[in-house]
Amino acid sequence: xxxxxxxxxxxxxxxxxxxxxxxxxxxxxxxxxxxxxxxxxxxxxxxxxxxxxxxxxxxxxxxxxxxxxxxxxxxxxxxxxxxxxxxxxxxxxxxxxxxxxxxxxxxxxxxxxxxxxxxxxxxxxxxxxxxxxxxxxxxxxxxxxxxxxxxxxxxxxxxxxxxxxxxxxxxxxxxxxxxxxxxx
Numbered sequence: 104x105x106x107x108x109x110x111x112x113x114x115x116x117x118x119x120x121x122x123x124x125x126x127x128x129x130x131x132x133x134x135x136x137x138x139x140x141x142x143x144x145x146x147x148x149x150x151x152x153x154x155x156x157x158x159x160x161x162x163x164x165x166x167x168x169x170x171x172x173x174x175x176x177x178x179x180x181x182x183x184x185x186x187x188x189x190x191x192x193x194x195x196x197x198x199x200x201x202x203x204x205x206x207x208x209x210x211x212x213x214x215x216x217x218x219x220x221x222x223x224x225x226x227x228x229x230x231x232x233x234x235x236x237x238x239x240x241x242x243x244x245x246x247x248x249x250x251x252x253x254x255x256x257x258x259x260x261x262x263x264x265x266x267x268x269x270x271x272x273x274x275x276x277x278x279x280x281x282x283x284x285x286x287x
Contacts, residue, residue, distance in 0.1 A: 125175075127232060127246055129168040130205065134249045135212065136163045137225060142258030144280045148270030157277035162213035162223075163253065170197070170206040170232070176242055178234035181206055185248075186231070187224040195222050199234075225250050258286035 140159045145152055170181055182196040197206035213221045222230075227249055234242040261284050269276045 125173045127172045127244065128170070128230075129210075129212070129248065130171045131164045131168050133247060134251065135223065136251050136253035137161075137213070138163065138253040138286075139255045140258055140281060140286050141255060142280065142284060142286065143260050144276070144284075145260070145262045146270065146273050146276055147262065147264045149267070151270075153270075153273065155273040155276065155280075157258075157274070157280050159277065159281050160213075161281075162250070166211070166213040166221075167209040168212055169209050172204055172234070174204045176204070176234055178236050178241055180235040182233045182235070183210065183222060184231045184233075185222050185224070186229045188226050191224065193220060193222055193224075223248060223250050225252065256286040258284045 138161055140161060141157065143154055143156050146155050170183065172181075178199050179201070180196060180198055182194060184192055184194045186192050195210055197208045197210065199205075200207050210222050211219055212223045215221055222228075227247060229245055229247055231245050232243065233240055258281065261280055263276055263280065263283075265273065265276055
């Protein structure tokens with residue numbers, strides 16, 4: 104019985120190492136779908152209501168993601184440089200928590216604002232990674248990520264209540280609309 108128990112314990116201890124991923128990439132995988140979202144809401148304001156059309160875009164399975172890598176890489180920083188099919192590049196980096204096999208922060212893959220630029224672009228993206236330990240490069244390589252056009256998703260109609268600012272500028276309420284509705 105003791106021999107069986109030792110074999111089972113050895114199997115349980117070795118199994119994670121056998122199936123540990125040697126893949127370097129985003130935790131959600133290497134294929135993403137970009138969607139345009141559109142829908143409408145009725146916005147109730149003091150003394151009136153109005154119909155508001157909302158449009159947005161998003162990336163599935165997520166607009167932010169961590170880089171994951173094998174536990175054999177002992178690094179404190181990772182830098183990613185994306186090159187798309189047009190030859191445009193974008194670089195982002197993150198620290199790595201000691202003993203974790205992923206980036207400390209999640210990378211912005213798709214959100215574009217006045218102060219943010221996404222790492223990925225539509226189509227094929229070649230991602231060059233560079234792991235560093237104490238300022239020295241310890242491992243480099245590339246992986247590929249694909250962003251496909253998922254088309255338009257229509258979102259169901261909602262009724263929301265707005266404050267004075269939202270009633271003067273109803274598009275401010277669209278972020279809440281998209282968080283609360285379902286789109287197909």
